[in-house]
Amino acid sequence: MSTMVATRDAYGETLAEMGGENEDIVVLDADLSGSTKTGVFAKKFPERFFNMGIAEANMMGTAAGLAAVGKLPFVSTFAIFAAGRAWEQVRQSVAYPRANVKIVATHGGVTVGEDGGSHQSVEDLAIMRAIPNMTVIVPADGVETRSAIRAVAAYKGPVYVRLGRNKVPTIFDNNYRFEIGKGCEMAAGSDMTFVTTGLMTAQALIAADLLKKEGVSARVVHIGTIKPLDGEILLKAARETGAIVTAEEHSVIGGLGGAVAEFLSEHCPTRLKRVGVNDRFGTSGKAEELLKYFGLTPEDLADAAREVLARK
């Protein structure tokens, strides 16, 4: 059994490490530092941590102002508030001027669990991806999160990183280096390809094992960067396997599935099935129950694979 780490924990620890290496790093949170794990940084570097209160719009503008005088701001709150509540501030104050602001949103997707639909962001990837200049990243596990946070700190420009609430299996080994815009083949396969992001990559690896027992060779491609999308790895998968199932803990509209459908329908039309939340709001429940409820289990992925294969 692999180790289980919440991506938000990996973020908090990495941020606190980087705080000692780069004095320009400042961190802003909107009264959720215990949950987003920016509190780890706050404890170590209280003078560079700004709690902005429950006021996300102002937090985004303040971060843009800090970036304008040379700081490297990391801004955190739940995905629903970072992307949803403050969307126009992110667009106008952060992305439009290409401000060097890193928005790291935790509690993305339905696995937020008991808090319910009001707090489960299933639209953030779509609305962040639509903004010019914006880079959108969804790590799969703690290892990738650590590497991705360092990569976005080194990159100059606005970034949206989506993290989760719960512990997820570690699927990358410690030598893995995240690169912005690069997908990663996690399992070889020739009959079809799972193109996945976030915690759905671990689900797809299990689904690929299920399918193997039926004699189906499923490839798993992890897309850690939703934008810019790794077209090369998608074209290769489409050409070599001829059938694609995308999977994400997000609406099927506008996120990874949307991005892959846009890309492939222009460049290499391929049989495609999008697995995600089907244009619905979330609901209260335990994370595991919700993955079942919304059809995001390995079994659901295997079903989707069988469906696209049947269309071949």
Added chain:
Amino acid sequence: MKATVAALEEKARELRVSIVKTLHKSQSGHTGGSLSAIDMITALYFHKMRHNPADPGWKGRDRFVLCKGHAAPALYAALADAGYFPREDLMMLRRLGSHLQGHPDSKSTPGVEVCTGSLGQGLSMAVGMAMGLKLDKLENRVYALLGDGELQEGQVWEAAMSGAHYRADNLCAFVDVNGLQIDGEVAKVMNVEPIADKFRAFGWNTMEIDGHDMAAILDALDRAETVKGRPTMIVARTVKGKGVPFFENKASYHGVPPSDEELPRALECLGEKS
């Protein structure tokens, strides 16, 4: 001091001429709110602020955020006159390919610090700048200019809260209270008064002045520098369209440029031959 005031008044008159000519040429843009703000902008760029047009990124500079970004023609007139870019560029305002966007864009225009135009966001950025400069223990000051209609945006009050909370005494903002917004009188559309009382209640140092009285503007800016532990809001009573009587106090001139027929009359009012 008297000589300084007289020189700045003349500079403001010249910039008014520049604004009217620019807007007439572009046939698009915001006349009334540019003319109401220009005396304060003149005081900042030609007297108070430390800045270097030859080196817009100079670390020692003070910062200015035009929160009411639709008054961009006023900012551009000041930047061009100060030497950030050639005056002829003003004639390209709002044209495709011009570095002078309809609303201030830091990516395009030398001397513009941030992107504004979506009302309510500028003060947050100014607070962020002030916090960053304080963190580095720098002496640079941050100035901002809001509109009175803009105060209807809730984010302004989030920013007001945080500016006071983080004791941003290196921040000094104006509200250009010209009393009019696109749909009519601010008091009728959505009353924002009493403005000074509100900012005082939020923990700001406040002053109320006539926003066209150059001596009063300079005095307020000097006094703001002496305040410790809290930011300053200068509530400046102004006249929309100030300087051209037939533009004055008319909401209809919010987003309307001078016509061919109005241009010579407007320039004459400003003591300029067309």
